[in-house]
Amino acid sequence: MKQAFFITGTDTNVGKTYVACKLIRDYVAQGFKVIGMKPVAAGCELVDGEWTNDDVLKLQAASNVKAPRALTNPYFFKEPIAPHIAAEKAGIKIEIEVIKQAFDELTKLADILIVEGAGGFLVPLNEAETIADLAAVLNIPIILVVGMKLGCINHTLLTVEAIKARNLMLDGWIANQAEPGMSSYDENVATIAQKIHLNCMANCPYSL
Ligand SMILES: Nc1ncnc2c1ncn2[C@@H]1O[C@H](COP(=O)(O)OP(=O)(O)OP(=O)(O)O)[C@@H](O)[C@H]1O
Numbered sequence: 001m002k003q004a005f006f007i008t009g010t011d012t013n014v015g016k017t018y019v020a021c022k023l024i025r026d027y028v029a030q031g032f033k034v035i036g037m038k039p040v041a042a043g044c045e046l047v048d049g050e051w052t053n054d055d056v057l058k059l060q061a062a063s064n065v066k067a068p069r070a071l072t073n074p075y076f077f078k079e080p081i082a083p084h085i086a087a088e089k090a091g092i093k094i095e096i097e098v099i100k101q102a103f104d105e106l107t108k109l110a111d112i113l114i115v116e117g118a119g120g121f122l123v124p125l126n127e128a129e130t131i132a133d134l135a136a137v138l139n140i141p142i143i144l145v146v147g148m149k150l151g152c153i154n155h156t157l158l159t160v161e162a163i164k165a166r167n168l169m170l171d172g173w174i175a176n177q178a179e180p181g182m183s184s185y186d187e188n189v190a191t192i193a194q195k196i197h198l199n200c201m202a203n204c205p206y207s208l
């Protein structure tokens with residue numbers, strides 16, 4: 001493996017999968033062997049007799065390296081609810097060590113590994129640990145997807161504070177317009193860049 005990134009977001013539904021797939025496709029186009037990982041997914045449908053999460057399918061479709069689902073998505077739950085609650089209901093404990101082992105296996109298969117978190121940065125995984133703890137154990141640069149909508153400045157500042165408080169590496173942030181027609185878009189991007197002292201890596205306009 002040459003490089004891995006951890007994709008987190010200002011919230012659920014802000015475009016982490018959208019951006020992760022874009023990144024994967026960009027690296028594939030550059031000739032790299034690329035694989036997407038979604039360690040914890042809540043919300044599955046029965047596809048060809050197998051309970052499958054939509055993010056996992058999208059990441060898989062964008063990737064050019066095939067790997068067992070047990071590695072790309074070690075934890076999946078049927079109900080689209082908070083992962084630690086879904087796990088509790090299923091009588092399972094989400095173990096960061098299990099995810100780390102799957103991650104380590106995937107690093108042997110690809111040049112670039114793109115790992116998508118679940119929800120926002122402090123989403124609990126079990127009684128004691130959160131997505132932030134997973135990012136710390138994986139110890140790879142973080143890319144923050146900012147869902148450009150009213151409230152995004154506050155969400156971004158809170159998330160960046162949480163990343164910095166753990167001494168983790170924020171590689172950059174991407175402004176993503178998962179909803180059309182945000183007013184004062186440019187001013188919001190400029191405010192975020194100025195307040196977190198980091199220019200926006202890329203703008204993803206709303207596009208179907
Ligand atoms: N730039 C965009 N243009 C158009 N639609 C977008 C864009 N970004 C995201 N969307 C749409 O918004 C919805 C939410 O995006 P996405 O699934 O990527 O969010 P997420 O942060 O990965 O959510 P989750 O927390 O469930 O993993 C999806 O239907 C996606 O196709």
Ligand SMILES: [Mg+2]
Binds near residue numbers: 018055116
């Ligand atoms: Mg997603």
